[in-house]
Amino acid sequence: EAGVTQSPTHLIKTRGQQATLRCSPISGHTSVYWYQQALGLGLQFLLWYDEGEERNRGNFPPRFSGRQFPNYSSELNVNALELEDSALYLCASSLYSGLVSGELFFGEGSRLTVL
Amino acid sequence: DQQVKQNSPSLSVQEGRISILNCDYTNSMFDYFLWYKKYPAEGPTFLISISSIKDKNEDGRFTVFLNKSAKHLSLHIVPSQPGDSAVYFCAASVRGQNFVFGPGTRLSVLP
Numbered sequence: 001e002a003g004v005t006q007s008p009t010h011l012i013k014t015r016g017q018q019a020t021l022r023c024s025p026i027s028g029h030t031s032v033y034w035y036q037q038a039l040g041l042g043l044q045f046l047l048w049y050d051e052g053e054e055r056n057r058g059n060f061p062p063r064f065s066g067r068q069f070p071n072y073s074s075e076l077n078v079n080a081l082e083l084e085d086s087a088l089y090l091c092a093s094s095l096y097s098g099l100v101s102g103e104l105f106f107g108e109g110s111r112l113t114v115l
Numbered sequence: 116d117q118q119v120k121q122n123s124p125s126l127s128v129q130e131g132r133i134s135i136l137n138c139d140y141t142n143s144m145f146d147y148f149l150w151y152k153k154y155p156a157e158g159p160t161f162l163i164s165i166s167s168i169k170d171k172n173e174d175g176r177f178t179v180f181l182n183k184s185a186k187h188l189s190l191h192i193v194p195s196q197p198g199d200s201a202v203y204f205c206a207a208s209v210r211g212q213n214f215v216f217g218p219g220t221r222l223s224v225l226p
Contacts (some may be wrong), residue, residue, distance in 0.1 A: 003165070004158070007165050032183075033214065037217070040226075041218065042204065042216055042217060042218035043159070043204060043216040043221045045213070045214070045215060045216070046120075048212070048213060055212070055213075056212070056213050088156075090158055090159070092158075092214075094211070103149050103164055104149075104206075104214055105156050105161065106151075106159045108156075108157055108158050109156075109157075111156075114169070114191030115199040
């Protein structure tokens, strides 16, 4: 069974550009989470999607946005890139039953570098 | 406001001894807790979880203890092995929603 896959593995952009990161969850998982891990820091919650809807977002500016497609894959968009957006972006999926979900399964991450 | 705290940024332990990683939380609504392990340039991998209806869960060398009154949980690894050297994240959620992660503790197991 394939795990959570993320693309691209690495992405280099310049300030002011836009970045798009993609995530495919484990087959059967309906929830997708996005986290940011800046260098030396922990995992900061960005966004949570379930069944195509945004369920919650973390304390990030509106230029961080995303969506979840009918096949449950997800996209994270970061507009007007700033230097401090350089980080590892991690996607995770889970089977959310509406009451309790299991653990999160993470992808390998997308490393975004903003020059 | 950090809801999940791991106050030790790093921990060094001798091979074969016990590693104890601590985690504190502030939100009394959290009812499901997990520990993840992360190697550099890889995604975190799930280690062990515990529901608030339990105070202990064991899986091989890994045991998680939960003290709800103190809002504290700990991960015990015994015996510690060099391959356990990684960053360990504590995470908490309310009914499996909104997993909040702590800042992580870097464990170094010395041979």
